[in-house]
Amino acid sequence: xxxxxxxxxxxxxxxxxxxxxxxxxxxxxxxxxxxxxxxxxxxxxxxxxxxxxxxxxxxxxxxxxxxxxxxxxxxxxxxxxxxxxxxxxxxxxxxxxxxxxxxxxxxxxxxxxxxxxxxxxxxxxxxxxxxxxxxxxxxxxxxxxxxxxxxxxxxxxxxxxxxxxxxxxxxxxxxxxxxxxxxxxxxxxxxxxxxxxxxxxxxxxxxxxxxxxxxxxxxxxxxxxxxxxxxxxxxxxxxxxxxxxxxxxxxxxxxxxxxxxxxxxxxxxxxxxxxxxxxxxxxxxxxxxxxxxxxxxxxxxxxxxxxxxxxxxxxxxxxxxxxxxx
Amino acid sequence: xxxxxxxxxxxxxxxxxxxxxxxxxxxxxxxxxxxxxxxxxxxxxxxxxxxxxxxxxxxxxxxxxxxxxxxxxxxxxxxxxxxxxxxxxxxxxxxxxxxxxxxxxxxxxxxxxxxxxxxxxxxxxxxxxxxxxxxxxxxxxxxxxxxxxxxxxxxxxxxxxxxxxxxxxxxxxxxxxxxxxxxxxxxxxxxxxxxxxxxxxxxxxxxxxxxxxxxxxxxxxxxxxxxxxxxxxxxxxxxxxxxxxxxxxxxxxxxxxxxxxxxxxxxx
Numbered sequence: 121x122x123x124x125x126x127x128x129x130x131x132x133x134x135x136x137x138x139x140x141x142x143x144x145x146x147x148x149x150x151x152x153x154x155x156x157x158x159x160x161x162x163x164x165x166x167x168x169x170x171x172x173x174x175x176x177x178x179x180x181x182x183x184x185x186x187x188x189x190x191x192x193x194x195x196x197x198x199x200x201x202x203x204x205x206x207x208x209x210x211x212x213x214x215x216x217x218x219x220x221x222x223x224x225x226x227x228x229x230x231x232x233x234x235x236x237x238x239x240x241x242x243x244x245x246x247x248x249x250x251x252x253x254x255x256x257x258x259x260x261x262x263x264x265x266x267x268x269x270x271x272x273x274x275x276x277x278x279x280x281x282x283x284x285x286x287x288x289x290x291x292x293x294x295x296x297x298x299x300x301x302x303x304x305x306x307x308x309x310x311x312x313x314x315x316x317x318x319x320x321x322x323x324x325x326x327x328x329x330x331x332x333x334x335x336x337x338x339x340x341x342x343x344x345x346x347x348x349x350x351x352x353x354x355x356x357x358x359x360x361x362x363x364x365x366x367x368x369x370x371x372x373x374x375x376x377x378x379x380x381x382x383x384x385x386x387x388x389x390x391x392x393x394x395x396x397x398x399x400x401x402x403x404x405x406x407x408x409x410x411x412x413x414x415x416x417x418x419x420x421x422x423x424x425x426x427x428x429x430x431x432x433x434x435x436x437x438x439x440x441x442x443x444x445x446x
Numbered sequence: 447x448x449x450x451x452x453x454x455x456x457x458x459x460x461x462x463x464x465x466x467x468x469x470x471x472x473x474x475x476x477x478x479x480x481x482x483x484x485x486x487x488x489x490x491x492x493x494x495x496x497x498x499x500x501x502x503x504x505x506x507x508x509x510x511x512x513x514x515x516x517x518x519x520x521x522x523x524x525x526x527x528x529x530x531x532x533x534x535x536x537x538x539x540x541x542x543x544x545x546x547x548x549x550x551x552x553x554x555x556x557x558x559x560x561x562x563x564x565x566x567x568x569x570x571x572x573x574x575x576x577x578x579x580x581x582x583x584x585x586x587x588x589x590x591x592x593x594x595x596x597x598x599x600x601x602x603x604x605x606x607x608x609x610x611x612x613x614x615x616x617x618x619x620x621x622x623x624x625x626x627x628x629x630x631x632x633x634x635x636x637x638x639x640x641x642x643x644x645x646x647x648x649x650x651x652x653x654x655x656x657x658x659x660x661x662x663x664x665x666x667x668x669x670x671x672x673x674x675x676x677x678x679x680x681x682x683x684x685x686x687x688x689x690x691x692x693x694x695x696x697x698x699x700x701x702x703x704x705x706x707x708x709x710x711x712x713x714x
Contacts, residue, residue, distance in 0.1 A: 143677065150676035154449050154540065166676075174692050179714050181671045181679035183496050183523070188671065195678040195693065330714075338495055367492060390671045391487060391496055393449055393540070 130282035130307025162216025187340030250288035276305030295355035353379030369402030481546030560643020586619030
C-alpha cells in the first residue's frame, strides 16, 4: 500500500509536499516540456509586482562554489500584464498554483492581493517580503517583526486564500519574524529566500553582479537553510514550507524530518529539471520505509537528543502582537 | 527542445586549449538550426553546479546515428570538466535551444568569425553549401593555432586574418569585413552579415553594419541558468528606441539577435 502524501497548508490541499519555488519556473509554461507538473504538488509563480519591472542590469547570475548568486530584480509584467497574459496559462496547469506577490509598500501589497484574489487562479498567495534584489524595500518587510505585521495585518482581511509569508534568512532571529506573521494571520511561512551575497573579480577590480549584491542559493546554503527552518518550526504552530539548497531527492526528506510540512525546490532544478518529481518519489519511498501510512508520519520525526538543538530565540517574543494590541 | 541523454563519441584537443567534442544524441533530439545551442550538464555531480550553454559547431546524421559537435575553449570550471570526459561517457543536455541564424533569400551571406566564435558559422556555412548558396567567409583569429576549421569551408569565398600575421592578412575580422565590403560590390540590398566572436569584435561589426544600414545578426554569449526563458538571468541590453524598456532573454530570444539593436556597452 502506497503511503498518503497529501498535506495541508491552511485551506490549501497539496497532493504531495513538493512545490517548485518562485522565480524558478516562470509562470508554468516555460518548463512545460521538461517538468511533469501533474506529478508535483504545485508551483509558486515568479513574483508579480504592481507595475511591470524590466529587472536589473546584467550580469544577473554567477556560479559560486556549489551555489549561484542572482540579481534578477523581479523582471515581471506587473499585475495588469499578469492578469492578462499569465492567468490564462496558469488556469490550465495540472497542479496547485501559488501566486507570489511583492509590493513596494503596504498599499501595493493590498492591491496585489485583491487583484490575485479576484483572478480566481490562485490556490494560495505567497507574500514575498524577502527579495534582496529590488532595492531597500525588498528585504525591509521581513527584517523587522513590526513591518511584517504591517503587511500581514493589512492584507489578511482582503482574501480567504491561504497566505504564505516568505521570509529572509538575513536576520538574527528569524523566529521572531515568523511569529509576527503567524500572529497577524499568515496561514504558513516559507523559508529561506536567498542569503545576501557578493562576488568580486580581482582581475578587473570590479564586482561581478550588475547590482554588486545578490542572493545566494544552491547546495551551498542547505545547512544554513535547515538551521533557519529548524529555528522556525520550533517557534510557530502554522505549517512551515522549507527550502534552500535542495539538490538531491534526499535533501527534501531532511526538511520534512525536521518539521517542514512541505518543501520548495529551487535553483537545482535548472541543472536537473526532473528534481521535483524525484523528490516526490523519494518522499514516498522514505515514508514507506518508515512504515508510516502517511507522510505526516515522516514530518517532524527527527530524533533529537533531549534538550539539544534548542534555539533560544523561539517563543516569548510575541511582542509584535502584544505591542500593537495594547 | 527536450532533455536527452548523450554519449561522448570523441573528445580531442584540436589546438592548445581548444577542444572538439562529438556527442551522440537520440532520435528525440530534433534537428537544430545553425546558431542554436544546447544546455549541457557538464558535471556528473555538483561541480560545476549549473549547466553550460554551448553553441553547436555542427549536426550530423549518418545511418540513423545523430550527433552534435561542440568546439570549445577551456576557460573556466565548466569547460575544464567537459574537456576531461572520455569517449563513452554519458551526459545530458537540453536542446536545441534558442533562435538561430536566418539568412534571407537572394542576399549574399557574409559570415564573420572571431576566434572560437567560428563554431556556429561553420555550422551555417555547411548549411549554405548544402543549399548551394554562394557566401563569403571571413575568419579572424589571434594566431595560426586558433584558425580551427577554416580548411573545411567549402562552396564559399574564404578570407583569413591573424593578429600576428602568421596566416593570411595581418589584422582583425573587422578589417577583413571593411575590405570585403569596399571591394566586393556588396550593398545593404544584396548582402547581409552573420557574426560570432568576442563581444568587442561584435560591437565593432555591429557599428559598421548600423552605419551602412546592413542587416547584421550576431550570436551572443553569456552565463545562463535555466536556458528556457524562465529565470530571466541572461538579459540582453538594447539601445534606446522601440523595446529598449525591457531585456530580452538571451536564451530564448537569442542567442542570435539583430546586432544593431544590442547595446554592446552594457553587455558584459
